[in-house]
Amino acid sequence: MNGIELATHLVYLAAATCFVWGLHRMNSPATARSGNLLSAVGMGLAVLVTAAQLVVDHSHVTAVGWAVLLAGLAGGAGFGLIAARTVRMTAMPQLVSLFNAVGGGAAALLAVHDFQRPVSVTTAVTGTIDILIGTITFAGSLVAAGKLQGLLPTRAITVPGVRALSAVVLLGGGGWLAVSPASAPAMLTAVVGALAFGIAMVLPIGGADMPVVISLLNAFTGTAVALAGFALDQTALIVAGALVGASGSILTKLMADAMDRSLPGIVLGGFGAQPGQAPAGASGPVRTITADDATIQLGYAHKVIIVPGFGLAAAQAQHAVAELAALLERRGADVSYAIHPVAGHMPGHMNVLLAEADVPYPQLKEMDEVNPEFAQADVALVVGANDVTNPAARRPGNPVSGMPVLDVDHARSVIMIKRSMGHGYAGIDNELYSNPKTAMFFADAKAGLIALTSAVKTLVG
């Protein structure tokens, strides 16, 4: 090992330390930003020492090689920078999916390139798995991003037999490639099979399951990068990939648990009324409320809990809800937000939206923390959330049975801002609608919140 190689290894170790310590600092919102910065410093060091190694050790790198590398790095960095600076917080799940897709694609390409020269059996096997998982992630994450962006239908699309067929091509091509890594037809078969499988895997998954799917694809990319590390014998890639794989797996499990759904059940597709299950109906009468009456309830409440759901994001109403909450606080009310783990399109999406609207994070409460507080709340204001508030989940025999829900029905009164009596993803009526404590305020989330805010100012101001 010469000097530059030793230096490279030591810097990679330092980078891995930065990644672990940086993630550790994400345990609290107060230290998280510096943690991310530390992780970025580690990445910067790894890139710099690799560049130094290229200059010192590989004087045979061709001029075209340098041009290609620098152009690729600059182009990617430019795109990433612009996308990251301009994305709206409501579109964050799409962007994270897109970055996940390119990460998986890059991991797969590393092994594709490596197979252009003779490789050992170990490299052939780990590299092949890297190519398969990386390519599945690339295609799957692009489909997920397309669904989230509204470019592809969000409903579950199933074409019978496509998954089975693509799985056969994937496994056949993979086996062939592992045995003869230099074979171009084997590479082509494996890549085409993996692309088809990635598309066929994500396309049938409906909107409600998106937080789970995004977490799962995140875990996949981590695994692909770790496998690329095995194939190229690069410890830095193994450590970083393993960290991401662990993180993605934890989030996947948390999300699946928060919906009381099994991972195979989600991946095999379809969320909604299962045949043979009795629909949990809201059969009773529904009480509606005007903006003025809702205002009086809110204006004299001592404790208000706001329950946001994806409808809030869809209506871009995060600033409107924060303004109403700030107004109520100035009137002396205690206001907090109850965030269900799967509210929104990715884990923790609601928290980012509300943070953008300048809501202090101590007001953002997790389900287990806030559920006992509903009993003391004068008003629970539900904005754009549906299935995660359905009390029917506590009983067996319906599509949401067993799913942990927010105890909104324990509040003294409930106001639901909704456009219509429409169903959530589960396709059943929400029993909360017909609860005598509940008043429905039919309006678009943003328009409704703005109306309430101005009414609070004039009526009880």
Add this chain to the structure above:
Amino acid sequence: MTPELLTDLTVFVLSVLVGIEVIGKVPSTLHTPLMSATNSVHGIAIVGAMLIATTATDLFGYVVAFVAAAFASANVVGGYVVTDRMLGMFRAKRAAR
């Protein structure tokens, strides 16, 4: 099993355990930035992309190196910047207006 593979496997298993231990403690408030941050970490593939550019000599190799470098670089730069932007919004108190 070669000694290199054994070492790699050891590193992998221990890293997974560290990851589970460290990330299991992150509050759900920060799950979106966490996912975005780990997304940037797997951009370490950028190191691999830089190394493969050194061995590329034909058109296929150059194309693969270019795409891998562009993908990984977008992943790293975009991931860290967007995570920082998100985390910058999390404040304990309302900002003065």
